[in-house]
Amino acid sequence: xxxxxxxxxxxxxxxxxxxxxxxxxxxxIPSETRALxxxxxxxxxxxxxxxxxxxxxxxxxAPIHLSNLAVADANGxxxxxxxxxxxxxxxxxxxxxxxxxDG
Numbered sequence: 001x002x003x004x005x006x007x008x009x010x011x012x013x014x015x016x017x018x019x020x021x022x023x024x025x026x027x028x029i030p031s032e033t034r035a036l037x038x039x040x041x042x043x044x045x046x047x048x049x050x051x052x053x054x055x056x057x058x059x060x061x062a063p064i065h066l067s068n069l070a071v072a073d074a075n076g077x078x079x080x081x082x083x084x085x086x087x088x089x090x091x092x093x094x095x096x097x098x099x100x101x102d103g
Contacts, residue, residue, distance in 0.1 A: 004081040012078040015068045034063035073097045
């Protein structure tokens with residue numbers, strides 16, 4: 001199956017506590033159908049002190065399900081992703097505007 005959301009894409013959150021926020025995809029985890037998005041779904045983690053790390057409470061991104069994300073088109077609005085074959089090259093296209101998605 002072709003990936004509709006890839007690392008580096010600008011996405012919009014469709015559901016959950018961060019609904020409406022936008023961010024850049026840092027990592028996609030296909031086996032879990034989840035992705036890490038910069039500044040979205042932040043959680044606080046307690047960390048024990050180790051010889052290399054300091055102790056404390058740290059905030060980091062948690063994975064969010066791909067069904068709750070949509071690629072942002074040129075206008076920053078959520079868009080579905082389609083595929084187009086041009087000159088033998090398959091590329092991703094935003095359904096709302098028809099523009100190619102670079103990423």
